[in-house]
Amino acid sequence: MNITDLLTAPDLDLIAAQARQETIKYFGRVIQLYAPLYLSNECENCCTYCGFNAGRRIKRITLNVEQAVAEARVLRKAGFRHILVLTGEARQSVPVSYLEQIIKRLKTIFVSISLEVYPLATEEYRTLIQAGVDGLTIYQETYDRQTYNRVHRFGPKKNYEWRLKTAERAAAAGMRRIGLGVLLGLHDWRDEAPALADHLNYLLKKYWRTQFQLSFPRINPVEAGFKVPYPVSDRELLHLIISFRLLFPQVGFVLSTREPARLRDKIFSFGITQMSAGSKTSPGGYALKTGGGEQFNIADGRGVPAVVAAIKKAGYEPIFKDWESVLK
């Protein structure tokens, strides 16, 4: 079984049933819930598809520690025990020391903290793991170098190699969970999928202690009106999820609120193991209502109780805690 065969499989229904069964066998009838916590939307990069891109005139905000804690309390109250901390790329205003300070505080509130921030060096990852981080999300966005170079107009993110090796630096530092993905829509997904599978296979062999995860984010354009060059249909998205599930039965898959409620409810059982709920993509979006610019528009705007209810209705148990603070 290889990715190309799966992606060209004529009978999606047949492999869909297998994918669902594999997911239940390995992960059970459970969906783990998490929420994103945006700390900053300051950014030096010009990524043409992103709401935070340096060329856009939006309200730029970086939360201070107390503001971040206020946001965190809202999420904790909603039931979350796992969070994903996000920033743009602005080392001056969002240095590693700032992240370290905030993570130490957040660790008193949550059992699991993952990061989705600019790529760091191995030593820096070690510092943040020590502070309490156990997961990292780092999307290559596209494995096609030409496209990568084109959509990342300027800024430190232009360095393809540095970004590509990020997962390895984090794994070498001892990161427990690392999430990979491509931003679907930038380049032909039929080329991206084998590249992603190769990358993952390489990492699985070399860093066998690390738990790898995948996401399948589709570009969700902000109002700036980025024209998606290679749109991915709902059916194609599902086909991708199913194909990767059959290739990597033990790898967790994440589905965020980028996708609309109806679609999420319909497709999660074919391979998804983690979902976000009630998300805001601007710093201060939960408690402070700062009016800061968003990274992308949320498509599934349901509150946490509605997402929980939908998961239960499908015969799955939503779980908020699947980690323990004494595990590093």
Place this chain on the structure above:
Amino acid sequence: MKEDKLKIAGREFTSRLLLGTGKFASPKIMKAALAAAETAIVTVSLRRVDLKNPRDHILNNLDQKKYLLLPNTSGAKNAEEALRLARLSRSFGLPNWIKLEVTPDPRYLLPDPTETLSAAEQLVKEKFIVLPYINADPVLAKRLAEVGCAAVMPLGSPIGSAQGIKTRYHIEIIIEQATVPVIVDAGLGAPSHAAEALEMGADAVLVNTAIAAALNPVKMAEAFKLAVMAGRQAYLSGLITETKIAQASSPLHL
């Protein structure tokens, strides 16, 4: 005839089927499956339960008068993490029994033998009743018994794989040499696999995925219960040995 009970660390249990609590679609289904299995020992993942929350979904649905709660250290990648989880569990008033799992490889969840041995040694010193999850390694099983583990839990095949007992020959050696109960854990996908373990002389089995992920977990739990009883009774009744030649059912008496 003396009643046939499973005995671990001086305590007797009426069932030889241990159940896991992960992967169920709801606490309600979990509860019903435990009841249908008539199990006596139930393992819970310390990373899944919220010890600080008195209304925790899993803990709140387990009647500790009915079941011995066997906390497990799933998620620990080395001895140190397993120790921390075990101590955390005891500090919150859970039983001092611990299912020791040290699995550095998150894909196949295969146990690390050296870390498991060193954690077991320390936990025994700290007066825990230790049941280690191990690969089917007879020497490791002996070493663990020597340091004071209350049972050993060799795997039939990787967790959740439903492949059955792929490690049969080594489990047979473990059973033959055992001075503590042998509980076959992991990989049992069908009641027949469980029956096979008991027929071989294993003292008990632990099942989770095959029940929780079944279409009807409650009925599957009952099926496992019956298989475990059948396997045990067959073992006690003296199974005939395999032979190459035919043995006539009605021998000729000439």
